[in-house]
Amino acid sequence: MSSGNRILQYSLAINEALHQIMAADKSVFLIGQGVKSPWYVGNTTGGLLKKYGASRIIDTPVSENAVTGTAVGAAIAGMRSVVVHPRIDFMVYAFDPVINEAANYHYMFGGRVCVPVVIWGIVNRGGEQAAQHSQSLHALFAHIPGLKVVMPSTPYDAKGLMIAAIKDNNPVLFIDDRWLYGIKGNVPRDMYTVPIGRAVIRKKGRDVTLISVSYMAEVSRQAALMLVKQGISVELIDLRTVKPLDKEMVLRSLKKTGRLIIADGGWKTCGMAAEISASISEEGFRYLKVPIKRITLPDIPAPASSVLEKAYYPSIGDIVSAAKKMMQKSA
């Protein structure tokens, strides 16, 4: 049965994706810190080592640059590599193989060789872990030509986008958030893909278009429910892919609502919300009844103290009050 109503949690949906694609395609392998241990990657890699062995499930020393380069090089040599970084912050050591090499390879060699590598970075913030263990760096990668960036928010998309990312012939950043790992949802048993670059409307509405991605899509979903009760009808768009951006869907929605809020778990300056705002002012300016509102992290490193953390991360309340203000302005 392909679409049985089976409920699975987000992290196990990723696990299933890996199991299925590795069974289907012998060129797929997984490398990175913690793939054989629950210490880092939750239960996303459970059972893989046992089933596929240490030659295709490779736990590594702390060597992000070399390990990521290894994944990129193997992809150049015909494998489909998945390299995982249990915290996206650790990946900063791997900027070179990702940004200079993987992203440019296909172009700078005139399309002679492609680089089917998935660079999987986990956002793992909160818990007073502070500045070096809490960053959301998707916008940095989205800035680079030649990279695609996906950020699923549901178990269904997590499985489908992981498989799509692995099947894609280009470097894809798969960025997930530990705060989503326990979320449950319907996940078909069969192998399927979710198209990269395609957003989805989670809830239809007519007053405000609310765009978000990853964990902020979950926060936005809850905000939209509250707003409905207060008489504000939100059209909720989950981008799923940060790059390439599904501009068409955003424009279509904006045409209807005339109001746009973008909620992103990254920083404000040069962030994802900034990019969407810029694109919309270029191509959808005439639809805007009021200025666009961005809800993002402030341009501040992540603090340790939970008191500061609470003030730092955007909340349901931030979205709700932004939407209300916006409606008042244009009433």
Next chain:
Amino acid sequence: MKYSRTLLKNFYKTMLRIRLCEERFVHPIINGEIKCPVHLYSGQEAVAAGVCAALRATDYVFGNHRSHGHFLAKGGSLKKLVAEVYCRETGCSRGRGGSMHLIDVNKGMLGSTPIVAGTISLALGASLASKIRKDRRVTVSFFGDGAAGEGVMYESLNFAALNKLPIIFVCENNLYSTHMSLRECRTKNNIYRIGGYFGVRSYRSDGNDVLKVYERVNRAVKLCRSGNGPVFIEFMTYRMRGHVGPNDNIHGLHTDIRPKKEIAEWRKKDPIRKFSKYLAEEGVLSEKDLESIKEKVNKEIAGAFLFAKRSPFPKKEELGRYVFRE
């Protein structure tokens, strides 16, 4: 007796202060009073104590995620350490950093950060600053065996040798890097040898014997001060607690992958027990002396915890403070 009673007593006191403070963190971590990730230094005290005793107050050190011991041994305030672990405004990083970000500029502790190997090149820079200024300072870079997996360590060794920088690379080899044993990270257990390939004087030493640590580092400091650095030293040691938190109890599973026998063996080599036995045998300090030191230290620690818990949290209005120097 080669060393003064005061020096020996200080070794003991420094190690005991670290140990008792670390052990005091266990309960509040377990009951959730402390939320930030804490990597306890219990078991490795002889390294911090021995290294820092060979340094001057003006010398520099940099640390990693497991740096409570480095901070205290270099003279950092116990109160400010505990307050930082409690993420309070009175902490050494004003509650912005937590356990993994310790600093005391006035004591030459220029920062500990949890990106593995992240501060090795920074220590290199501090030693370069000393060379340019001819201020005869020595810099110590503390890192673990895990950091020897990162390329930056190799780059730093080469650059330090090339420029004869006054830096001591101190690798605390506790045989594990999170869930990976050294055997899974390297084909050979000989990290100290790496330095040799770059022309860096390199040594391995018992990291659980504070006197051996002190002697080894003393010689290294002399070399560095006289323009004959850098030096690389690998200290063999063991952590008595989990990688993070009191034990490696993740998701309710006991995931400490270290063999029980190995743990038991290293317990016998506990650096503090070992040293107190030596002090008693040599007649440096009596049982009573040891007890009275312990009492004093415990009192100080109790005071520091009280101070931390009574300290205010950072104000949320000040979230944006310290992004830039105004």
